[in-house]
Amino acid sequence: MQVILLERIAKLGQMGETVKVRDGFARNYLLPLGKALRANEANKKRFESERATLEARNLERKSEAQKVADALEGKSFIVVRSAGETGQLYGSVAARDVAEILAAEGFNVGRNQVELNTPIKAIGLHKVTLHLHAEVELAIELNVARSSEEAERQAKGENLTSAEAIYGVDEDALRPEDFFDPDADRDLEDE
Known part of the structure; x- marks a missing residue:
C-alpha cells in the first residue's frame, strides 16, 4: 500500500x-x-x-520532547525489587514499569517510548533508551537493587552479587582451615 x-x-x-x-x-x-x-x-x-x-x-x-529530554539527561532512577542472593530478580522490570517510575517522578513518558527489548531480570545498573520523538532520543540509567541502601552501594561501583557484598565475607581471604577443623578428625580416630 x-x-x-x-x-x-x-x-x-x-x-x-x-x-x-x-x-x-x-x-x-x-x-x-x-x-x-x-x-x-x-x-x-x-x-x-x-x-x-x-x-x-x-x-x-x-x-x-526536547524539554523532557533535557530534564531527564544524566538522571538515574532507583528501582527496588526483591531478588535472590545471586542478584536474580524474582520478577522483572519491563517497559511499563519504567514508564510508571518516570511518571512517579513527574515525567510524562509512555511505555511505547521506552526501548527495552527484553525485561531487566537482574540487579545492577542498566541503561534504558527513551524515544521521546522521532528526532529526540536519550538514555537514562536504572539502578535496580534490593533496597535503597544497596542502590547507593551499587551507584558507587560495588558488585552486590558477590559473597562479600551479601555476607560481608571476603572470598579471596577464605582458607580451608576456616571450614575444616583439623582437630575434629583426631577426636573421631580416638573413639
Missing part, C-alpha cells in the same frame, strides 16, 4: 514522502494513529494544504 507520511517515522521516511508499506502496518498502525494518509490525488492535495500546520505541530512536539 502507498501512503503519504504525516510525520517522520524511523526507518521509513520523512514527512511528506510517499512510501510503500505492508497493508497491515498501514491499516493497524499508520492510518489509525494519524501518522499517514493513503496515497491518492485527494489526499496529496489535502497534505499540501495542511503541510504548514503539520510542520508547525511536528516542531512543537519536538520542542516539548
Whole structure:
C-alpha cells in the first residue's frame, strides 16, 4: 500500500514522502494513529494544504520532547525489587514499569517510548533508551537493587552479587582451615 507520511517515522521516511508499506502496518498502525494518509490525488492535495500546520505541530512536539529530554539527561532512577542472593530478580522490570517510575517522578513518558527489548531480570545498573520523538532520543540509567541502601552501594561501583557484598565475607581471604577443623578428625580416630 502507498501512503503519504504525516510525520517522520524511523526507518521509513520523512514527512511528506510517499512510501510503500505492508497493508497491515498501514491499516493497524499508520492510518489509525494519524501518522499517514493513503496515497491518492485527494489526499496529496489535502497534505499540501495542511503541510504548514503539520510542520508547525511536528516542531512543537519536538520542542516539548526536547524539554523532557533535557530534564531527564544524566538522571538515574532507583528501582527496588526483591531478588535472590545471586542478584536474580524474582520478577522483572519491563517497559511499563519504567514508564510508571518516570511518571512517579513527574515525567510524562509512555511505555511505547521506552526501548527495552527484553525485561531487566537482574540487579545492577542498566541503561534504558527513551524515544521521546522521532528526532529526540536519550538514555537514562536504572539502578535496580534490593533496597535503597544497596542502590547507593551499587551507584558507587560495588558488585552486590558477590559473597562479600551479601555476607560481608571476603572470598579471596577464605582458607580451608576456616571450614575444616583439623582437630575434629583426631577426636573421631580416638573413639
